[in-house]
Amino acid sequence: MIKKTKRQQLGRVLNIALNVFNGISMIIIGFLLMRVFVFGSYHIPTDSMTPSIIPGDYVIVNKPAYGARLFDLFDALEGKKVKIRRTPGYTHVKHNDVVVFHIPHPHGWDKIEMDMFKCYIKRCIGLPGDTLRIVNGFYRMNSDTIRHYGNFSAEQKLSRTTRQEIPKGIYDTFPGDPVLGWNIKNFGPMYIPSKGDCIRLGRTETLIYKKIIEWETGHTLHIERDTLYNGDTPITSYTFTHNY
Structure with missing residues (x-):
């Protein structure tokens, strides 16, 4: 009788332990699935989004909005180029949305690569098919001169700032061409x-889109006499395979 009671007690203890283990496992799995498909949390270390987001803030990202990004974790850990899939979202990126995205230049500005473990948070100014201008510090999109894009107060401050007041190395921008x-x-x-756009590559277009074309094709290209080349073959036009 005593042995039977001990076996029953041991059985109850093991059953409780198994239930606790299963419960904890389900919580962990549920949390991981939510991190992949539902939300992400990020700590903000810099002031590039001030005053909307300040250093030290934590932001929660709503992944179902645009759709969660799925990729092979092991390929990413090995530094390989990963194939990314996206679940369907219930909306799309709009002007002035604040978005989180993977860093496209983790090893320098000369080449586009995706670091799947580092992210930027920025405000979206332009969408696929838009034509972007900055005029005296103010963002302009297409022919719209009324709507404000970005941080208007920061743009006002920039418009009043002279070139001499801007630190060296910050004034000149992409693509770094003196002409x-x-x-x-x-x-x-x-x-x-925009995906499917076919663009004729003149001098300016070659300077702007060279890195994107290299990333999409996987080929190392070079510029000779204002013309883009893949080996000995000139590229005079290109059809894009992604939205930007």
Whole structure:
């Protein structure tokens, strides 16, 4: 009788332990699934989004809005180029949305790569098919001169700032061409490609889109006499395979 009672007690203890283990496992699995498909949390270390988001803030990302991004974790850990899939979202990115995205230049500005473990948080100014300009510090989209894009107070401050007041190395901007002379106060026009767009590559387009074309094709390209080349083959036009 005593042995039977001990076996019953042991059985109850094991049953409780198994239930606790199963419960904890389900909680962990549920949390991981929610992190993948439902939300992400990020700590903000810099002031680039001030005053909307300040250093030290934590932000929660709503993944179902645009759709969760899915990729092979092991390929990402090995530093390989990963194939990304996205679950369907219930909305799409709009002008002035604050978005979180993977860093496209983790190892320098000369090449587009995706670091799947580091993210930026920024405000979306332009969408696929838009033409972006900066005119005396103010963002302009397409032919719209009325709507405000970005942080209007910061743009007002920039418009009143002289070139001499801007630190060296910050004034000149992408693509770093002295003929274009684009800078943080006056930039563009720059067309933002949409999937399926076929663009003729003149001198300016070659400078703007070279890195994107390299990323999409996986080929290392070079510029010779203002023409883009893949080996010995000139590229005079290109059809984009992604939205930007």
